[in-house]
Amino acid sequence: xxxxxxxxxxxxxxxxxxxFFSGMSVMAIELGASRLLAPYFSSSQVVWTVIIGAIMxxxxxxxxxxxxxxxxxxxxxxLYGRLLFAAVWIAAIPFLGKYIIAGISLGVAAVVKSNFLxxxxxxxxxxxxxxxxxxxxxxxxxxxxxxVDDLENNGAxxxxxxxxxxxxxxxxxFLPTFVTIPAVGTAVTFLIFAGVMALLAIIYFxxxxxxxxxxxxxxxxxxxxxxxxxxxxxAFWEDDLxxxxxxxxxxxxxxxxxxxxxxxxxxxxxxxxIRMKNEELTGMYYDYALAAPYMAGIExxxxxxxxxxxxxxxxYATLCDRYFPGIQVEGVEIDQKxxxxxxxxxxxxxxxxxxxxxxxxxxxxxxxxxxIMVDAYQxxxxxxxxxxxxxxxxxxxxxxxxxxxxxxxxMRSSKEGSxxxxxxxxxxxxxxxxxxxxxxxNTNTELFASENxxxxxxxxxxxxxxxxxxxxxxxxxxxxxxxxxxxxxxxLTDDKAPVEVLGMRVIDEIIGDELDYYRDxxxxxxxxEILQMLG
Numbered sequence: 001x002x003x004x005x006x007x008x009x010x011x012x013x014x015x016x017x018x019x020f021f022s023g024m025s026v027m028a029i030e031l032g033a034s035r036l037l038a039p040y041f042s043s044s045q046v047v048w049t050v051i052i053g054a055i056m057x058x059x060x061x062x063x064x065x066x067x068x069x070x071x072x073x074x075x076x077x078x079l080y081g082r083l084l085f086a087a088v089w090i091a092a093i094p095f096l097g098k099y100i101i102a103g104i105s106l107g108v109a110a111v112v113k114s115n116f117l118x119x120x121x122x123x124x125x126x127x128x129x130x131x132x133x134x135x136x137x138x139x140x141x142x143x144x145x146x147x148v149d150d151l152e153n154n155g156a157x158x159x160x161x162x163x164x165x166x167x168x169x170x171x172x173x174f175l176p177t178f179v180t181i182p183a184v185g186t187a188v189t190f191l192i193f194a195g196v197m198a199l200l201a202i203i204y205f206x207x208x209x210x211x212x213x214x215x216x217x218x219x220x221x222x223x224x225x226x227x228x229x230x231x232x233x234x235a236f237w238e239d240d241l242x243x244x245x246x247x248x249x250x251x252x253x254x255x256x257x258x259x260x261x262x263x264x265x266x267x268x269x270x271x272x273x274i275r276m277k278n279e280e281l282t283g284m285y286y287d288y289a290l291a292a293p294y295m296a297g298i299e300x301x302x303x304x305x306x307x308x309x310x311x312x313x314x315x316y317a318t319l320c321d322r323y324f325p326g327i328q329v330e331g332v333e334i335d336q337k338x339x340x341x342x343x344x345x346x347x348x349x350x351x352x353x354x355x356x357x358x359x360x361x362x363x364x365x366x367x368x369x370x371x372i373m374v375d376a377y378q379x380x381x382x383x384x385x386x387x388x389x390x391x392x393x394x395x396x397x398x399x400x401x402x403x404x405x406x407x408x409x410x411m412r413s414s415k416e417g418s419x420x421x422x423x424x425x426x427x428x429x430x431x432x433x434x435x436x437x438x439x440x441x442n443t444n445t446e447l448f449a450s451e452n453x454x455x456x457x458x459x460x461x462x463x464x465x466x467x468x469x470x471x472x473x474x475x476x477x478x479x480x481x482x483x484x485x486x487x488x489x490x491x492l493t494d495d496k497a498p499v500e501v502l503g504m505r506v507i508d509e510i511i512g513d514e515l516d517y518y519r520d521x522x523x524x525x526x527x528x529e530i531l532q533m534l535g
Contacts, residue, residue, distance in 0.1 A: 012157075015147050018200050019161045022083075022139040023168030024175070025193040029090060029136075030055050031176045032193075033129055035186045036094060038266040039251045040101050041121040044381060045500040050118060054125035055133055062137015069138065070145035077208065079142040080201040084211075084218045086135035087198035091225040094187040094232065097128050117507060136197075140165060177248060182337075185246050187232040191225055198222060243345065247337040254345050261345050263313050263338070272377070273312035275346045279322070281470055285408055285444035286316045288437055289373060290471070291478040292406035292448055293324055294462040295455040296370040307369040307398075308332065309359035309386070310376030310408075313341050314348035320371075321349045323471060327370075330355065332362045360385050360394070368400045375408040381503030387423060388494045392430045392449075402452040405431070409445045411506040419502035420445055421490060428487030437481040448482075456482060 033051050034043055041047050069078060101124045108120040143161055148154045172193075180189040198218050205211040233244055242261075243254035250265040263273040274282050281287045298304040304327040306320050311331030320329050330353045333339045339356050342348040355362055359376045372395050376386050385391060395405050407427065409420045424447060428434045431449035435456065438445050448455065459479050466472040492499070 012147055014203070015143050016160060016164050018083075019139060019143050020164040020168040021196050021200060022136050023165035024172035025090075025168075025197055026055075026059070026133060026136050027169045027172030028176045028180075028189065028193045029129065029133065031173065031181070032094075032186055032189050033125065035181060035246065035251060036097055036128075037101070037121055037124060039253075040105065041117050041124075042266055044503070046118060046504050047121050050121045051125055051129075054122065054130060058130040058133035059137040061130075062134040062139075063141055065134060066138025067141035067145075070142040074145055076142075076146055076204065077210065079138065079146075080204040081211065081214070082135045082138055083197050083201040084214055086132045087194045087201065088218055088221045089132040089135075090197070091191050091194035091222045093128055093132075094190050095225055095228050097124075100124065100127060115504075117504065181246050182248050185229075185232070186251075187229045191222065191229060194222060194225075243341070245337065247335050249335045250338070252337060252341070254341065256345075263341065263346070265335075265338070273315045273342075273346060275313075275315065275318070281319075281474055282315060284442060285410070285439045285446055286319055287474045288439055288444075288446045288478045289316055289375075289406045289408065290319055290323060291437070291446075291459050291475055292371045292373065292404045293320065293327070294459045294475065295448060295450065296400075296402060296404040296452070297458050298324055298327060298370055299462065299465070301370065304328070304370045305330070306371040306373065307363075307366065308373040308375065309363065310374065311339070311342070311354060312375070313338060313346040314352060314354075315346070316373055316375065317352045318346070318348060321351060323468070329353070332357055332359045334358050360391055363394055363398055366398055368398055368403070370400055370403050372399060372403070372405045373408075374405065377408070377410060381411070381419065381499045382423070384492075384497040384499045385494065387426070387499050388492050388497050389426050389429055390494045392427050396430055396451070399450070402450070402454075404448055404450045404452070404455055407447040407449070409436075409447055410443060411503055413506040415505070417490065418506055419499060420506075421488070422492050422502060423447070424485050425487040425490040426492045428485055429491055434485040434487075435482045436485055437478050437483070446478075447485075 030051060033055070034048060037043070037047060037051065066079075101120075104123045104127065105120045108116060108123060112119050140161060144158055147157050147161065176189050180192060184192075202215045202218070205215050233241065240255045240257055241253060242256045243252070245252045253264045255262045255264070259277060261275045261277070262271050265272050271284070274284065274286075276282055293299075293304070293306065296304075298306075304324070306317075306324075306327060306329045308314075308317055308329070308331040311317060311333040314331060317329045317331050320327065329349075329351070332355045333342075334357065336356050339354050342354065348354070359374075374386065374395065376383060392405075399405060405427075407423065409423055411419055413420065424434065424436065427447060427449050432451055433453060433455055434447065434449045436445050436447045452458075456479075459475065459482075463472060463475055463479065466475060
């Protein structure tokens with residue numbers, strides 16, 4: 001320990017700062033990991049479980065390593081050398097990580113037929129995050145070695161280290177979520193915390209007058225990553241992006257081509273909202289959902305209104321405003337940035353009222369509506385609080401006497417007991433009239449529910465009055481596809497609604513079917529075929 005006395009480590013406050021900022025960085029990296037993986041695997045509870053589990057393993061291994069290393073060679077330079085290495089790795093994660101994730105996903109697809117998202121996200125976490133977090137995990141046991149001078153006050157010193165680590169972790173939890181990620185993005189967030197760890201190590205080495213070359217190389221490599229951040233994109237293969245950003249809740253991407261403008265959130269291949277430039281129908285589930293206003297008899301009402309829980313950028317709201325002139329349309333969207341995009345890129349009519357709020361919280365204080373559309377998907381599944389019998393009972397209370405609820409169910413499955421089966425049973429326990437129609441071109445099913453026994457008859461009667469040929473054909477298709485549903489007793493409640501697990505089963509089934517083609521190419525295809533698939 002003689003060397004320590006000639007360095008900045010004479011002052012224990014520097015050691016305490018190291019503990020504080022390492023704790024902060026660990027939590028920031030954990031939250032950054034969630035956002036980095038979300039565009040590829042979603043940010044569902046299942047993926048969060050994978051991230052937390054992998055990080056906890058890394059920290060445990062780091063604690064063991066750090067303790068043994070400090071006992072074997074109590075040279076602080078080794079710890080701060082590890083921090084330099086961790087800083088460079090962390091800075092490079094967002095830039096190299098997207099290619100690593102793509103490669104891992106292809107490899108996993110070739111060998112795994114079930115639980116693809118779990119295995120792909122787990123392998124990505126292990127490769128990208130375990131080693132740098134192991135390095136950060138060595139900080140606490142090493143600092144205990146350097147800060148404890150005698151047994152008389154070791155409890156107080158270790159207590160201070162633990163408290164500073166915890167306080168740093170608390171700040172590291174709030175700062176990325178509410179400040180850095182929404183303001184400057186995931187890539188820059190990684191760079192900020194990599195820079196903090198590098199700065200601590202460089203200050204130590206400057207005071208110790210050694211490792212100047214390592215410090216210079218670290219600064220150079222992090223500088224290269226900072227330069228790359230100006231042109232950073234999650235979707236490196238896309239060439240039609242007009243907008244890419246991050247909010248508190250979502251990764252956001254707007255793509256535009258000659259026919260349409262599309263919003264995707266978190267899962268890159270998803271379509272959360274769409275605007276057709278020629279003002280045609282979308283060819284998606286939004287069109288089927290237009291049957292709900294006819295079922296509610298909106299044409300014959302003077303003060304008809306529609307509420308959309310999960311507005312997105314307003315696809316359904318725009319269609320309702322276009323085909324049912326004069327009705328009042330309100331939309332609830334929890335993400336302010338998405339609400340802003342609705343006006344900027346998707347031409348949401350000014351007549352549509354937009355409320356930035358949680359759908360269920362808004363509904364509690366809302367009035368009554370002729371139609372309530374529930375389309376509040378969170379990545380790959382419905383938020384559990386908007387899938388329960390308590391929630392659908394609340395929706396019923398806010399419908400007018402002959403009002404209709406329409407629910408978008410975006411995970412059709414051929415297996416019994418799927419999430420859509422559970423949702424249908426739950427809704428059937430609340431409403432006396434429940435019908436579904438399948439969107440044959442996509443994986444969506446639209447569910448219509450009401451206390452009005454004439455809802456289907458209302459739609460049938462309206463068919464002859466619809467002037468727009470495309471809309472009339474669409475409503476005819478919806479009418480002919482309606483299937484009455486009776487509940488089977490699979491009820492979701494606020495206390496028990498395992499929507500993440502149910503959703504993952506269906507997503508796994510869908511992905512498995514889609515990946516069969518690519519598995520065949522990877523296993524037996526030529527190099528040219530594989531390169532064509534990647535390109």
